[in-house]
Amino acid sequence: MSANTSEIPVIQSIEWLDDHVRIIDQTCLPDREVHLDLFEVGKIWEAIRTLRVRGAPAIGIITAYGVYLGLKEAPETSFDEFDESREQICNYLALSRPTAVNLQWALDRATRCIHEMKNQPVPEIKTALLELAKTIHREDKAICAAIGKNGQELVPDYARILTHCNTGSLATGQYGTALSIIYHAHLQEKNVHVWVDETRPLLQGSRLTSWELQKSGIDHHIITDSMAGWIMQRQGLDLVVVGTDRVAANGDTANKIGTYSLAVLAKHHKIPFYVAAPLSSIDRSLSSGADIPIEERSAEELRKIGQYPTAPADAPVYNPAFDITPHALITAFITEKGIIRPDFTENIALMMDGEAAG
Ligand code: MRU
Numbered sequence: 001m002s003a004n005t006s007e008i009p010v011i012q013s014i015e016w017l018d019d020h021v022r023i024i025d026q027t028c029l030p031d032r033e034v035h036l037d038l039f040e041v042g043k044i045w046e047a048i049r050t051l052r053v054r055g056a057p058a059i060g061i062i063t064a065y066g067v068y069l070g071l072k073e074a075p076e077t078s079f080d081e082f083d084e085s086r087e088q089i090c091n092y093l094a095l096s097r098p099t100a101v102n103l104q105w106a107l108d109r110a111t112r113c114i115h116e117m118k119n120q121p122v123p124e125i126k127t128a129l130l131e132l133a134k135t136i137h138r139e140d141k142a143i144c145a146a147i148g149k150n151g152q153e154l155v156p157d158y159a160r161i162l163t164h165c166n167t168g169s170l171a172t173g174q175y176g177t178a179l180s181i182i183y184h185a186h187l188q189e190k191n192v193h194v195w196v197d198e199t200r201p202l203l204q205g206s207r208l209t210s211w212e213l214q215k216s217g218i219d220h221h222i223i224t225d226s227m228a229g230w231i232m233q234r235q236g237l238d239l240v241v242v243g244t245d246r247v248a249a250n251g252d253t254a255n256k257i258g259t260y261s262l263a264v265l266a267k268h269h270k271i272p273f274y275v276a277a278p279l280s281s282i283d284r285s286l287s288s289g290a291d292i293p294i295e296e297r298s299a300e301e302l303r304k305i306g307q308y309p310t311a312p313a314d315a316p317v318y319n320p321a322f323d324i325t326p327h328a329l330i331t332a333f334i335t336e337k338g339i340i341r342p343d344f345t346e347n348i349a350l351m352m353d354g355e356a357a358g
Contacts, residue, residue, distance in 0.1 A: 007187055008169075008174075008175060008183045008187070008216060009169075009215045009216055010169075010174065011024070011168070011169035011170060011174070011212065011215070012024070012169075012174070013026070013053065013055075013058055013169060013170045013171070013172075014053065014058060014061050014062055014065075014137065014173070016065060016133070016134060016137070017037075019039070020037050020038060020039040020069070021037075021038045021044065021062060021065045021069070022035055022036070022037050022038070023035070023036050023038060023047060023052060023053050023062070024170065025047075025052045026051060026052055026053065026054055026170055026207075026208060027050060027051060027052050029170075029207055029208055029211055030207050030208070030210070030211040036052065038069075039069065040069060040070075041066050041067075041069045041070030041089060041092070041093070044062055044063075044065065044066035044069060044070075044093070045066070045092065045093060045095075045096045047062065048062065048063070048066075048093075048096040048097055048103075049096045049097065051202065054166075054170075054171065054204070055166060055167065055170060055171020055172060055176075055243070056100035056101070056102040056103075056171070056243070056244065056245045056246075056281055057102055057140050057143075057144070057171060057172040057173065057177070057278060057280070057281075058170070058171050058172055058173070059097060059100045059102055059103050059106075060100070060102030060103060060105055060106040060136065060140070060280060061106070061133070061136055061137045061140055061172075061173055063093055063096075063102075063103050063106040063107060064106045064109070064110060064129075064132060064133035064136045064137070065130075065133045065137075066089075066093050067086075067089055067090065067093065067106070067107065067110040067129060067133070068110075068126070068129040068130045068132075068133050070085075070089035070092070070093070071085055071086060071089055071126060071129060072126060074086075074122075074126075075122075076121075076122040076123055077122075078122075079118055079119075079122065082114075082122045082125065083114065083115075086110075086111065086114050090107045090110070090111060093107060094107060097295055098293040098294075098295050099245045099246060099254055099292065099293060099294060099295045099321065099322045100245040100246065100281075101245070101246040101280070101281060101282075101283040102245075102278075102280050102281060105280045106136060109132065109136065110129060110132060110133075113125075113128055113129060113132050114129070137173050138173070139173075140172055140173030140174075140278070141172075141173040141174040141175070142336075143173075143278045143279075143280075143336040144172050144173060144174060144175040144176055144177060144180045144278070144336075145174075145175055145180065146336035146337075147175075147177050147180050147181065147276050147277075147278065147334055147335065147336050148175055148176075148180030148181050148183055148184035149184055150334055150335070150336070150338055150339060151178075151180070151181030151184065151185075151241070151274070151276055151334040151339075152181055152184035152185040152187075152188055152190070154181075154239065154272070154274065154332075154334070154339070155181065155182075155185040155190055155192060155238075155239065156190070156238055157190050157191060158190070158191050158192070158193075159185065159190060159192045159193070159238040159239060160192075160193050160195070160235065160236060160237050160238050161182060161185075161192055161193070161194050161195070161237070161238065161239055161240070161241060162194070162195040162197065162228060162231065162232075162237055162239075162240045162241075162262070163178050163179065163182065163194060163195070163196060163197065163205070163209065163240070163241055163242060164197040164199060164205060164225075164240075164242045164255070164256055164258055164259055164262055165197070165199045165204045165205055165209070165242070165243065165255070165256035165258075165259075166179070166199070166204040166205065166207075166208035166209045166212070167179045167180075167209075167242065167243035167276065168180070168183075168208070168209060168212040169212060170208050170212065171208075171243065176212075176243075176276075177243045177244075177276035177277065177278065177334075178241040178242050178243045178274075178275075178276040179209065179212065179213075179243075180276070181241055181274075181276055181334060182194055182213075182218065182241070183216060183218075186216065186218050191219075192218065192219070193219045193220065193221075194213060194218060194219065194220035194221075195220070195221060195223055195228070195231055195235075195237070196209045196210050196213065196220050196221065196222045196223065197223060197224075197225050197228060197258065197262070198222055198223065198224045198225055199225065199256060199258065200224075200225055200257075200258070201301045201302050201305075201319065202301060203305075204256065205222065206222045210222050225258045225261075228261075228262055228265055229265045232265055232266070232268075232269040232271060233269065237266075237269070237271050238271070238272075239271060239272045239273075239274060240262055240263075240266045240271060240272070240273045240274065241274045241275075241276060241334075242255050242256075242259050242262070242273075242274075242275055242276070243255060243256075243275070243276055243277070244275050244276070244277045244281050245281065245322055246281060246282075246283050246286075246292050247275070247277055247281055247282045247283065247333065247348070248283060248284075248286040248287060248288050248289050248291065248292060249282075249283075249284040249285075249286060249287050249288075249345060249348060249349070250287060250288050250289075250327050250344055250345045251327030251330060251333070251342070251344030251345070251348060252288050252289025252290075252292070252324055252325070252326055252327050253275050253277075253289065253324065253325045253327070253330060254289065254292045254294070254322045254323070254324050254325075255275070255322060255323070255325065256321070256322060256323075257320055257321055257322055257323050258323070259322075259323055259325050260323040260324065260325045260326075260329075261323075263325045263326075263329035263330065264329065266329070267329050272331040272332075273325075273329060273330055273331050274330075274331055274332055274333070274334055275325075275330055275332075275333050275334070276333075276334045276335075277333050277334070277335055278335065278336055279335055279336065279337065279351070279352060282348060282352060284348070284349070284352060289324035289325075289326065289327075290324075292322075292324060294320050294321070294322050294323070294324075295320070295321040295322060296318075296319060296320050296321065297319045297320075297321045298319065299315075299316075299317035299319060301319055302317045302319050303315060303317060327342070327344050330344070333348075335351065337351055337354070338351070
């Protein structure tokens, strides 16, 4: 049976409307579905920083729209002046969040587009930047659908799956990465059951992934992150599938804090551990995970849940938002172009060079 993506409920976390971006404010979910209209690059920066828009591919998409909005009113008298504005806007957006490489990838694509049009009138370059953002957005939907279709082949009937954080439509142009695989397995009537890690401290699993799975009628239970080992030991699992914010050339993978612990547990229990990754999340400029910048977030995220204190007001806190899973703990990467198995250094290069040549 072939998968029918039209049966996956459409959740548009980012939309372009004539002259601005509309987002679902993910900080309000699941309580309220709030849409925010963003007209300026400063609002885009704030939305990325505060996780109103989050998930590596979604960050890439909104960054591309952010470059256009930031340069829309830039002076049009000379290319050099326009390029200086480009540099300022790109440096500014680059500081919003450091770990997801998709952000820098989108900035690099916008910069290339501008430089390739060096000899064209600036108004035409601006139009091209908006078109580029729409293209990145459209491409991401197709990439996520392909990841889902490629990945569902690894999912057995009645699979018991564990996932972490939110990697669904909210985190991408549509469908998601790891969650797209689950959606596509569901469409193939594989009767999957999903254990959803709550994902401390900001609860992307329980707030967002459960919200998405409920909309699709996919059988699941939320667990706290610390229950994963017990589930593996007592309930049995067929696979773990997660997303990523950045993969180094050797396959070391940055993802939401807690992913590394899951990978260690999966290895101990001999459970396949898959990473769903668009090729735009692979950063071959870094030879290993040691070079991936890890975002450290505010202490308040651990001292409170919402408005409720869960720690003394001035308790010392360490709050890294991501961790690095060494490549040796990863069974395979699931990309839009196919599955990558070890040796990752060799096979990532082969896949990406094929992509560059294609
Ligand atoms: O801090 P977040 O919520 O942006 O972290 C998101 C993740 O870690 C996701 O797993 C990753 O970006 C992949 S989303 C398809």
